Amino acid sequence: MGPRPEGSTPARGLRPGTPVLSDDDRRELGKRIGLLAEAFADAGHRFFLVGGLVRDALLGQGLTGDIDITTDARPDQIAGLVTGWAETVWDQGKRFGTIGARRGDTTVEITTHRAESYDSGSRKPHVRYSDDVAIDLSRRDFTVNAMAVELPGWALLDPFGGLTDLTNGVLRTPSAPESLFADDPLRMLRAARFSAQLSLTATPELVAAVRSSRPRLSIVSRERIEAELTKLLELPQPCAGIDFLHDTGLLGDLLPPWQNAETPVPAAGLDAALDAASGLDELVTLRWAILLGPVCDETAAARCLSALRCRSATTRGAAAILRAVRALDAAVADTGTSGDIGPDAWRKLARRLIADHEPALDAAHAVLAAWGRAVREPLASLLADVRADEGDGLRRLPVDGHRVMELLGRSGPAVGEALSWLRSQQIEYGPLSAERARDLLVAWAAAKSDTPPEEGGPGAFEPAH
Template sequence: MTHTSTSTQQDARTGTTAAPPASGARMLGTAIAHLEPVMPLLRQLGELFAGAGHEIALVGGPVRDAFLSRTSPDLDFTTSARPDDTERIVAGWADATWDLGRAFGTIGVRKGGVQVEITTYRADAYDRETRKPVVEFGDSLDDDLVRRDFTVNAMALRLPDLTFVDPYGGLADLAAGVLRTPTDPEVSFGDDPLRMMRAARFSSQLGFDVAPEAFRAMREMAASIEMISAERVRDELVKLLMSPTPRRGLELLVESGIAEHVLPELPALALEIDEHHRHKDVYEHSLIVLEQAMALEGPREVPGVEAPTEVEGPDLVLRLAALLHDIGKPDTRRFEPGGGVSFHHHELVGAKMTRKRLRALRFDKETIKHVSRLVELHLRFHGYGNGEWTDSAVRRYVTDAGPLLPRLHLLTRADSTTRNKRKAARLQATYDDLEARIERLQAEEELAAVRPELDGNEIQAVLGIKPGPVLGRAYKHLLAVRLDEGVIGKDAASERLREWWAQQPESQG
């Protein structure tokens, strides 16, 4: 095994020589060892391309992750071979090949149970108005690496001899935990403004800091993110939220000003607080609720509940709801006499705002529906007080939440950020009691599938009516009876239906 000497790397941006990290050799050894499970494939590919007179290298995320002892979900390669050449070289070796984007130089390859992407060296130029790259194939690995987003993603392993290539100081930045661009950040972000959101995402995924010059460029160029499609922005936001520490990235988006253009409801939560009108910092509260909701994902225990329903993490719907649950507060804030502050109906306003924002970001209909419903319901528990809800109220809580009940449990618990330990313990105990009551009622009445005790055909027979709007109203009435009174039997349900019918104008005809 050989590797490019890292003792005197030249910084391509400044022309200065950058010293390697002291642990560079050890890190490289760790990376090679971490790649051992795929090493036969790497060597075979390298020998195939070398035999055909072409270069090939493992590049980007897989190399970075190997240095971090992380298993990358993808294996990406870059090569001097053009797409047609790549197909010819792997023919007979690969189990399958497919066109992933020939115009962009990418061919998909499957060998055994492993799928990889092989892309021709690129030397893209970007149209600064449309953000679409003008694809030009390159002839140099170094030139291919310089077009990548960050130095930690601009490292490569040449195959088959495992030569380590790091022309832009990625290993030093990796050791320092810094996100830096291979070229001037103004140039890199100007080529593709989405890279600014990737900085926030990688900060969350890897726990890295953004280099000062890159952060300055993000602040100066924040508005250019509006040139990026809503779908690409959404995908980066989702990856950020599903990371281990989304708070880091979200704070970076807010502090850089990018959030003003992609999720303006978030910085709007930083309400001005003065000495006369005291209330929680809603922005900070929302970030804490997100973190607390994440901590509740997975297995949990609830006193009095034999097997609490688990929300497997990371859960996008729960995390979005936790982040957005209070976005209705700025629009509903009212200063009360005596220095108090109220946010009446902020959950309803927030649900509407959530739907609007998620639609703008092109989220799917089901995600929009579920997140906005959780925002709408997140205050419902506070009417429970000290457990004085009737069984009817508990039934309605379960029915209104429907399949979102497990997530609503976690969101409601996470929404307690009080520093008063006694109050926090009381809230937790009260919600424990509610969950235990729900479990008892579910066992007795199968609440998850609650229905009126008479079906549509039986309602028609009792009232002597045909299908139509009246039947729908009658069904809703019996559902309300079921929620209010529980299981009362079909005879009693028929009597309640006749009593209702006697008061309807249609019965008089």
């Protein structure tokens, strides 16, 4: 190997108390890519681990994320060196200096040191190669991501003080932030995410650069913006990131209803909602509802999410949650104090909420809790009791449109009218069996006709065609 790059330090020689690559991490990486690193070294090339894997390993979080490598070897040389190691090689990113390779369950992406530049109207770089790893690191988004570990010697290269920033909780760029954000405006949203993910506080210079660079986001596709926001909302505690977006003005740019809104952003409520969803998709949908609800009804929220190119399931889910929230609020407002209506009326109200808004009611309760509100008694307790006792039976009718057509001998609007009436009976009396539903429908049809029809037989209703 050549001389150690200026500013590098043996990982085990860092000051006491500083998180370093553990012995286990080094052993694991040695097993997975040690032979590949030696192949590059034997050919006279440098071989550096970079990116989130280095950052997270230094934090003591183990080996997370992809294995990204940067080297002074050119793409053709990289392709030649990985051929003897990898089982699969792909070169779709070759024009950007990247070769991908896989051996067993280990996947690496190896990129030649770069010193790219960008056009003002595009995020696609003009790639220029460099022999200096420090130049490559200077183009990274933040100092905590601009560290490298050289193999096989395990020397840490940290020319921009990323380890110190990581230790001190500082979010800073390795070069002028205005230039980095001009090159790739998505880095402004990554700043929000890393603020939350790593508990870092952005420097005043970085915040000022985001505020002045906001218009550059117009060159970024909605899909990439949505993907970055989703990563933020998937974090255990996204509050700091949402606060960053709000403080810099990005939140209003991305979600227009928040422009000039005087309502406080429910950022802390997003953290509190972590345990209210069973998976990441549900969590993201719930958090969109929490975030948009203070300034949007369900229709406006759906427009915002559609404009961001969110998944249709996310858009529909958030709208359904906000619809349920509105129904809960209306139920409380319409009933006044608990003494104004009797227990039967409360029970009917609970049944209607379940019939109309299951399965979004749990999420609606979580939204209200995130906003510091709750459904008042006795509705809250009664709603829980009715859901437990009758919930499954209230979510659907025991007969469908085809069965109604058989019973009434009619199609068209009469079927919808019959189903709507039957639903009202279910809310009045509770879940119905198929037999009880049949009897009620026959009686209902008879009451609407001078000649009571027999089940499935002729009568005042003309046969369906």
